[in-house]
Structure formats: C-alpha cells, structure tokens
Amino acid sequence: MEILKVKNVSVSYGKKIAIKNASFSLKDQEILGFIGADGAGKSSLLHAIAGVVSFDGEIIYKNYTYHSPKEAEKIKNEISLMPQGLGLVLYDFLSVKEHFDFFRDLRGLKKDEEYEKRLLKMAGLYEFQDRLAGNLSGGMRQKLSLILSLLARPKLLILDEPTTGVDPISRAELWDIVNEMREEGMSAIISTAYMSEASKMDRIMLFDEGEIIASGRADELIENIKDYTYEGEIESKECFSFNKRTYCLKPLNLKKATPTLEGVFFVNALKKGKKPIIFEIPKKQIDIPNIIVEAKCLTKKFGAFIADNCINLELKKGEILGLLGANGAGKTTLIKMLLGLYPIDEGELYLLGKRIKSYEDRIELKSKIGYVSQKFALYKDLTIRENLEYFAKMHGLNMSESSKKIKEYSQMLGFEEYMDNFPKEVPLGINQRFSVAAALLHEPVVLFLDEPTSGVDTVARSAFWKLIRKLKANMGISILITTHYMSEAEYCDRVAVLKRGVKIVDDKVENLHKKYPGLDFEDIFLNIYKEKQNK
Amino acid sequence: MKMSAILKKEFLVFFRNIGLVMFILYAFTLDIYIAGKGIKVTPRHVSIGYVNEADNLIVNKIISHFHSPQFKKPKLFLSEKALKNAIYNRKIMVGIVFSKEFVKNLISGKVAKLQVLIDSTAAAQAEVTLIYLQNILMNFEHKIKIPANIDIIKLFNPNSNTKWFMSLSELMSNITMLGLILIAVVFVREKENGTWDIMLLMPVKGSIIIFSKILSQVLILMVGITISVGLIIFGIFNTPINGSLFDFYLISFLFSFAIGGIALVIAAISKTILEVAHLTIVIMLPLIFLSGAWTPLSSMSPFIQFLSYFSPLRYYIQATQDIFFRGSGFVDLLPYFGAEFLMAVILFYIGYRKIGRLF
Ligand SMILES: Nc1ncnc2c1ncn2[C@@H]1O[C@H](COP(=O)(O)OP(=O)(O)OP(=O)(O)O)[C@@H](O)[C@H]1O
Numbered sequence: 056m057e058i059l060k061v062k063n064v065s066v067s068y069g070k071k072i073a074i075k076n077a078s079f080s081l082k083d084q085e086i087l088g089f090i091g092a093d094g095a096g097k098s099s100l101l102h103a104i105a106g107v108v109s110f111d112g113e114i115i116y117k118n119y120t121y122h123s124p125k126e127a128e129k130i131k132n133e134i135s136l137m138p139q140g141l142g143l144v145l146y147d148f149l150s151v152k153e154h155f156d157f158f159r160d161l162r163g164l165k166k167d168e169e170y171e172k173r174l175l176k177m178a179g180l181y182e183f184q185d186r187l188a189g190n191l192s193g194g195m196r197q198k199l200s201l202i203l204s205l206l207a208r209p210k211l212l213i214l215d216e217p218t219t220g221v222d223p224i225s226r227a228e229l230w231d232i233v234n235e236m237r238e239e240g241m242s243a244i245i246s247t248a249y250m251s252e253a254s255k256m257d258r259i260m261l262f263d264e265g266e267i268i269a270s271g272r273a274d275e276l277i278e279n280i281k282d283y284t285y286e287g288e289i290e291s292k293e294c295f296s297f298n299k300r301t302y303c304l305k306p307l308n309l310k311k312a313t314p315t316l317e318g319v320f321f322v323n324a325l326k327k328g329k330k331p332i333i334f335e336i337p338k339k340q341i342d343i344p345n346i347i348v349e350a351k352c353l354t355k356k357f358g359a360f361i362a363d364n365c366i367n368l369e370l371k372k373g374e375i376l377g378l379l380g381a382n383g384a385g386k387t388t389l390i391k392m393l394l395g396l397y398p399i400d401e402g403e404l405y406l407l408g409k410r411i412k413s414y415e416d417r418i419e420l421k422s423k424i425g426y427v428s429q430k431f432a433l434y435k436d437l438t439i440r441e442n443l444e445y446f447a448k449m450h451g452l453n454m455s456e457s458s459k460k461i462k463e464y465s466q467m468l469g470f471e472e473y474m475d476n477f478p479k480e481v482p483l484g485i486n487q488r489f490s491v492a493a494a495l496l497h498e499p500v501v502l503f504l505d506e507p508t509s510g511v512d513t514v515a516r517s518a519f520w521k522l523i524r525k526l527k528a529n530m531g532i533s534i535l536i537t538t539h540y541m542s543e544a545e546y547c548d549r550v551a552v553l554k555r556g557v558k559i560v561d562d563k564v565e566n567l568h569k570k571y572p573g574l575d576f577e578d579i580f581l582n583i584y585k586e587k588q589n590k
Numbered sequence: 591m592k593m594s595a596i597l598k599k600e601f602l603v604f605f606r607n608i609g610l611v612m613f614i615l616y617a618f619t620l621d622i623y624i625a626g627k628g629i630k631v632t633p634r635h636v637s638i639g640y641v642n643e644a645d646n647l648i649v650n651k652i653i654s655h656f657h658s659p660q661f662k663k664p665k666l667f668l669s670e671k672a673l674k675n676a677i678y679n680r681k682i683m684v685g686i687v688f689s690k691e692f693v694k695n696l697i698s699g700k701v702a703k704l705q706v707l708i709d710s711t712a713a714a715q716a717e718v719t720l721i722y723l724q725n726i727l728m729n730f731e732h733k734i735k736i737p738a739n740i741d742i743i744k745l746f747n748p749n750s751n752t753k754w755f756m757s758l759s760e761l762m763s764n765i766t767m768l769g770l771i772l773i774a775v776v777f778v779r780e781k782e783n784g785t786w787d788i789m790l791l792m793p794v795k796g797s798i799i800i801f802s803k804i805l806s807q808v809l810i811l812m813v814g815i816t817i818s819v820g821l822i823i824f825g826i827f828n829t830p831i832n833g834s835l836f837d838f839y840l841i842s843f844l845f846s847f848a849i850g851g852i853a854l855v856i857a858a859i860s861k862t863i864l865e866v867a868h869l870t871i872v873i874m875l876p877l878i879f880l881s882g883a884w885t886p887l888s889s890m891s892p893f894i895q896f897l898s899y900f901s902p903l904r905y906y907i908q909a910t911q912d913i914f915f916r917g918s919g920f921v922d923l924l925p926y927f928g929a930e931f932l933m934a935v936i937l938f939y940i941g942y943r944k945i946g947r948l949f
Pocket residue numbers: 186190191192193194195220357360362380381382383384385386387388389429
C-alpha cells in the first residue's frame with residue numbers, strides 16, 4: 056500500500072530551482088533515505104511534502120491530494136517535520152520539560168508518561184529536564200528537537216538530517232526508536248549525511264543538483280561503483296580518497312575494495328567531471344614553542360553541575376588533536392575555556408608558553424588563534440566577501456593584503472563563485488569552508504575547530520580534511536578539532552575522549568588501533584565508552 | 591582602521607534590515623508630523639501665579655476656581671516683575687495679573703481687562719489652561735452679568751504654535767527611544783545571532799569595539815535627526831529657530847552618548863532583541879516623564895523636580911526649546927551643555943563598566 060505519492064514536484068526560490076520534477080512514492084511502513092550533496096534539493100523536497108513551502112506539482116497523502124501549503128493544512132496532524140539545524144525549533148528560555156508541555160499542548164496530545172520517559176532517556180536528557188534549552192550542548196539541542204517531533208507519534212515522520220552533531224551512541228538509539236515506531240505503522244523519510252545510517256534504510260534516493268539521480272537499496276547503489284573503488288588513499292588529481300578508500304574512474308594499480316555508500320558521492324562527482332580540489336599551501340616555518348596549549352586540571356562548573364572536571368590537555372606544535380565524546384561531555388565548554396570565552400573555575404592554562412590569567416594576557420594572543428564555532432557563526436547580513444573583509448581588517452590586514460588573501464583563500468577552498476552571496480544562501484559545506492577561511496586569514500598558529508564537519512556532505516568533508524592536513528604539514532599549524540564522525544578520528548594524530556566532563560582516554564590513534572585490533576574507530580569509541588564507566 | 595571596519599559593518603547590517611530602516615524613517619518623519627498635528631493635552635497640576643493689585647474678594651473668588659487635579663494651588667506674587675521672573679525660571683506656567691482697573695471695571699459693569707502671562711514654551715498646557723480660565727470667568731460673567739476681556743501676553747513663543755512644541759517634544763521622545771533601542775540592539779544582535787564569541791576573539795580592545803559600535807548608531811541617529819528637522823520641523827511646520835542649529839546638533843550629540851550609556855546597561859542584561867524592546871519601554875517612560883516633556887516641571891512635586899535633574903532628557907529638551915524659541919546663545923546654553931556632558935560621562939561610565947564585564 057502506498058501512503059505517499061509525489062508527482063512532478065518542483066520548488067524554486069526566485070530564479071534558483073532547488074528541486075526539479077521530483078516523483079516517487081512511499082510505501083506504508085517504509086523508511087526512505089534521502090542522500091546527496093549540500094544544496095542538492097533534499098530539504099526543499101522534504102519541506103514541500105510537509106507542506107511548509109509552496110511548490111509546483113502534486114502530492115497525494117493517503118487519498119488526499121494537495122498542491123500548496125494551504126491545502127496541506129488538513130493533513131498536518133499526521134505529519135511531523137523536523138527541520139535541519141541545531142535545535143531551530145527550540146525556545147532558549149524554556150526548559151526541557153517545558154518544551155514537552157508546550158508541544159503536547161500545541162498538538163493537543165494526551166500525556167503518555169512511559170513514552171515520554173523513553174524519549175528523554177533515549178536522548179540522554181532524562182537527568183536534565185530542568186535545564187533551559189539555551190544551556191544545552193549543540194547535540195543535546197538536536198536530540199531535543201528530534202524527540203519533540205516524535206512526541207505526536209506521527210503517521211509520516213519527516214526528518215531533515217536529524218543526527219547532525221549527534222553522538223554515535225545516541226544515533227544507534229534513535230534507530231531503535233524509529234524502527235519500533237515503524238512496527239506500529241509509521242513511515243518515514245529521513246535525510247542524512249551519515250552513510251552508515253543510510254545503509255540501514257529500506258530504500259535510498261540519491262539527489263544531485265535538484266534531481267533524483269538514483270534510487271534503490273544500499274547494496275544496489277553500491278553495486279554500481281564497485282569497479283571504481285580501491286583500497287588505501289592516494290594523492291591524485293583525478294581520484295578522490297577518503298576513509299581508507301580511493302575512487303577513480305580510470306583503472307588503478309591498486310587492490311579493489313568493497314565499496315561503501317560514501318563512494319557513491321565520489322563516483323558521481325567524478326562522472327560529472329569534478330576533480331578533487333588540490334590545496335596549494337605554501338610551505339612555511341613558524342617560530343613557536345613546542346607546546347602550544349597546556350591545560351592543567353581545568354574545571355568548569357555551571358552551578359552545581361560540573362561540565363569539565365579537572366582536565367589535563369596538551370597540544371603540541373604541528374599536531375592534530377581530536378576531541379571526542381558524547382553530547383554534553385564538555386567538549387565545547389573546554390574549547391571555550393581555552394579561548395577565554397568562559398572564565399576558568401579551577402586550574403591553570405598556558406598558551407604559547409605564557410600563563411593566561413586575565414583578559415589582558417590574551418589580547419595579543421588573539422591574533423595567533425583561529426576559531427570556528429559549532430554554529431559557524433558569521434554575520435548573516437553581510438555577504439561572504441564583506442564578512443571576510445571585516446575579519447581581515449579587524450586583524451589589521453591592509454586593503455591590498457586583505458583582498459589578496461581573500462582571493463587566495465576563496466580559490467584555495469573553492470568558494471569563489473559564492474563570494475557575493477549571503478551565508479544563508481549557500482550550502483553548509485561552503486559556509487564551513489568560508490568560516491575556516493575567516494579563521495585563517497590572519498595566519499594563526501593554532502586552530503580550534505568545533506564540529507566543523509557536522510552537517511557537511513561527504514565530498515566537502517574529504518576536501519576539508521585534506522585541507523586540514525595540508526595546513527598542518529605545510530604551515531605547521533596545530534589543530535584541536537571535535538567531531539562526531541568517528542571515521543574522521545583516523546585523520547588525527549592523537550585523540551582525547553571526554554565522558555561526562557572527565558577525560559577518559561588520551562592516546563595516539565595508532566596505539567588505540569593496536570589496543571583494539573581489527574576494529575574501526577566507531578567501534579573503538581563505543582568500546583572505550585562502555586569500559587570506562589565513570590559514575 | 592579597525593574602527594572603520596566596525597563602522598562599515600554596522601552600517602551594512604543596519605541598511606540590510608529593511609524593517610528597522612523603515613521604522614526609523616517613520617519615527618523621524620510621519621510620527622513627528624502626526625504628533626505635531628494631533629495630540630490634545632488636558633492640563634494637570636499646572637502651576638499658577640497671580641498678582642493681586644486690587645486686593646479684592648472677587649479676585650480670591652476667581653482664584654479659588656483653579657483647583658486640583660488640573661491646577662496646583664495658585665501662588666501669590668507681589669509684583670508683575672516677580673511673576674514674570676518666576677515664569678522665566680519655569681517655576682510658574684501661567685500668571686494672572688489682576689489690576690486695580692480690572693476690579694474697578696468689573697464692579698462698575700464696564701468691560702474689564704484681565705492680563706494673563708503664559709509660558710508658551712509649553713504651548714499645549716498653556717493653551718488648555720487658557721480655555722479653563724475663560725470658562726471660569728464666563729461663569730462669573732453669568733452671575734454678575736458683566737463682560738470681561740482677557741488680555742493674553744505670551745512669553746517666549748509669541749505665536750503659541752502647538753504644533754511646533756508637540757513636534758519637537760515628539761522628536762525628542764523618539765530620539766530617546768531610538769537611541770536606546772539602536773545602541774542596545776547592535777550589541778544584543780551579536781548575542782542573538784551567536785556572533786558574540788567571534789566578536790570577543792577579535793584582537794581589538796573591548797573599549798574600541800564598544801565605542802565604535804555606539805558611534806555607528808549615534809551617526810545614524812544624527813542622520814535621522816537631520817531628516818526630521820529638515821523635512822518636518824522646518825519643512826512642513828515652518829518652525830522658527832532663533833538660536834543656532836550647531837548648538838542643537840551639539841546638544842543632540844551629547845545626549846546620544848548619555849542615552850548610549852543607558853543602552854549599554856540594557857544591552858548587558860538582555861539576551862534577545864525582544865528583551866531590549868521591553869526594557870527600553872520600562873526605562874524610557876520615567877525618563878520622558880522626568881524631563882518635563884509631557885507635564886511641565888514647574889507643576890511637579892519638589893521631589894520629582896529634584897529627580898528630574900538626573901534625566902538627561904531634561905537638559906536636552908530645555909536646551910532645545912531655548913535654542914528654537916528663546917534664541918539663547920552658546921553662553922546661555924553652557925549650563926545645559928555642561929549638565930548634559932556630565933550626564934553623558936556618568937551614564938557612559940556606568941554602561942561601559944556593565945557591558946565591559948562581558949568582554
Ligand atoms: N551556560 C550553561 N549553563 C548550564 N549548563 C551548561 C551551560 N553551558 C553548557 N552547559 C552544560 O554543560 C555540558 C557540556 O556542554 P558542552 O556544550 O561542552 O558539550 P559538548 O561536549 O560540546 O556536546 P555536543 O557534542 O553536543 O556539542 C552540557 O550538559 C550542557 O548542558
């Protein structure tokens with residue numbers, strides 16, 4: 056039985072066509088995945104189906120046909136949409152519990168203690184019901200929006216990248232819930248950037264530049280690319296390499312590997328004549344101490360709650376340090392203490408060999424530090440060019456220097472064509488790269504990157520990591536980075552794992568592989584988390 | 591260099607918020623026009639002074655009709671000169687001179703002339719007071735059946751043009767409101783959009799960021815004032831200016847910084863633009879009330895009159911009225927400039943300390 060039929064749906068914003076003539080149908084109790092690069096049109100189609108944007112074409116839900124948001128009003132109580140973005144639907148000044156009350160009232164639902172408790176536990180928010188949404192960590196916000204969209208037990212669940220910034224443990228739990236609700240008769244359309252998640256869906260549709268270019272089960276999609284997938288990573292102008300695999304259209308003298316869904320993106324990009332970006336970063340020697348950051352027993356408390364508990368951390372010159380941990384483990388809080396955005400409650404901090412105590416101690420160091428925040432916060436009323444010009448000037452670059460640098464970085468990081476767009480108008484992957492550019496303009500010696508790859512598509516992520524490693528190799532920059540893609544941890548020299556504000560592991564990646572032979576990093580992470588039960 | 595970067599950024603952000611730009615334009619033009627044309631005010635606690643040359647009971651009878659809440663208890667003056675002085679110093683708004691002639695004529699059934707002095711710089715109140723006065727005398731006429739003429743001498747604003755006053759008062763209230771909102775919003779917008787941290791990480795002293803941000807909005811205010819004065823005050827209402835326009839800009843500039851200090855406090859404690867709006871209203875009302883824009887200061891209780899010395903708007907309004915209507919020169923205005931400057935320094939210091947803690 057088909058529950059949803061989408062016929063020739065197009066969505067456009069002004070001149071820009073976001074999705075063109077999309078047609079597909081969804082079976083009862085089916086879980087359909089949308090995958091595709093940023094800006095491929097997934098969100099627009101999801102919004103059209105949920106009846107929140109106007110569209111051309113026809114959508115039939117059960118037996119009801121609608122052509123506009125107005126006509127879709129009738130079925131909105133059976134459909135639940137969770138839009139993309141870190142907790143956009145939340146109110147910062149309501150607590151978790153108040154959000155539940157509010158949404159329950161809004162939707163006219165009866166209170167179901169058991170179910171709500173389950174949702175809260177799944178999201179790891181059960182203990183934090185009284186905390187204001189504004190004080191939750193990025194991932195916790197995401198999970199709260201997610202469980203709120205599940206509250207109404209919709210017949211058709213539409214999730215737009217629900218697991219962006221969500222830790223591996225919660226991601227697994229989310230799937231348990233979705234599967235269970237499917238048993239009770241729910242269908243779902245879910246867009247995701249995690250290919251391991253997409254593999255678990257009944258059917259996947261691949262989007263590219265406003266069109267659906269392939270659809271089928273994960274194994275069917277993978278079948279098409281097995282001829283182009285090789286083991287290992289190489290440096291090449293014609294092949295993409297990411298996560299221990301290389302994708303190339305021309306035959307290579309390498310061992311073939313079993314493809315993964317991620318490969319679909321690379322092969323598709325190659326078939327369209329796209330080439331990996333080669334970052335030309337000039338080699339440079341910087342004269343800085345061997346230890347860039349040294350934290351001694353740093354502690355941060357919010358009231359009685361200890362967000363970071365006596366954390367010791369060292370970042371060496373030219374090192375990529377991955378900071379891992381579940382949502383709310385204290386990663387962002389730690390970075391903010393290092394940056395001086397939060398006062399340090401206890402402990403000592405040394406930056407570039409200098410003890411940091413006061414605001415004045417920092418001011419001269421600011422020009423040596425680059426930071427990309429979890430939300431890629433840039434000025435939304437300024438175009439990308441104006442944003443960059445502002446940052447350059449603030450860092451004391453003169454006109455000619457600044458326009459030279461901006462041109463250089465926009466070419467290097469591949470966002471030249473978007474220079475006169477506003478941040479809202481460009482795909483997330485582009486925003487991410489331009490945030491990094493903004494953080495690099497003044498040539499810092501250390502970069503703090505808080506989940507720079509969350510919500511960014513696969514090809515952009517592979518380019519990003521290439522850039523990061525190049526920066527490290529050629530410029531000697533040290534990088535502290537957080538991520539929830541465990542496979543990305545492989546690119547770090549060392550990882551520190553936080554759990555509930557305590558550092559439970561701090562080791563070289565190769566050592567961890569030795570300790571847990573044969574496991575991929577996601578499993579290593581899950582193992583570490585299980586073993587170290589603090590509290 | 592860094593300052594110009596901040597200024598440029600703030601101007602771009604301002605002009606890209608079309609809604610805000612429209613609102614500001616409205617507040618500086620149409621709103622002033624409507625206020626100039628429209629508002630009616632009932633007198634409250636108007637202060638009256640009188641000179642009783644005739645020393646007659648009829649005078650006391652007439653005087654007894656001026657009672658609260660419209661009027662304060664009338665005050666007796668010994669000479670016309672003392673009364674005029676009191677009006678000049680804004681102790682008294684309306685002065686009535688009962689001459690010997692008046693009483694004589696009144697009793698003998700001739701046309702009696704009554705001299706009334708009003709401080710027309712608060713034209714609205716003065717005008718309504720006159721209407722009251724006429725009614726009171728009219729009642730008398732019915733009883734004693736004699737015609738009485740009122741001879742009105744208007745001080746300082748000979749044509750007693752309500753719209754000039756109302757439009758200027760409205761302009762000043764709007765400058766207060768917009769100053770508070772605009773300046774608080776440049777800071778709070780950064781909080782709301784999550785760019786606050788990025789701002790803090792710029793290798794620029796907090797003081798420079800704070801000062802540049804405020805300056806950007808003060809300049810926007812100045813442009814707004816220019817539009818309003820040019821288009822509405824001079825253009826439509828043909829308001830005369832007896833003093834110098836430069837003095838007016840100078841006092842406006844000082845006033846903007848005093849308001850900026852208060853706005854910094856608002857910015858420090860608000861997290862959202864909505865909160866800014868709420869706080870602005872809460873703070874703006876007493877500021878305006880204490881300034882004498884609605885009710886003349888001379889008709890307020892001594893305690894409130896004392897409090898009014900702490901309202902930066904008080905000096906601004908008085909100086910502006912003096913510049914426009916009394917034609918006071920720079921030297922006469924010095925006390926206002928001095929007081930406003932002091933207010934600006936004090937308020938700015940408080941605001942700066944408060945927001946500085948977030949840097
Ligand atoms: N201002 C605050 N007041 C109270 N609690 C806070 C505040 N800021 C953060 N917290 C709490 O501190 C803990 C750590 O938050 P933090 O943002 O550091 O987590 P994180 O590791 O970055 O998580 P995520 O992966 O979701 O981004 C969370 O439980 C969070 O709710």
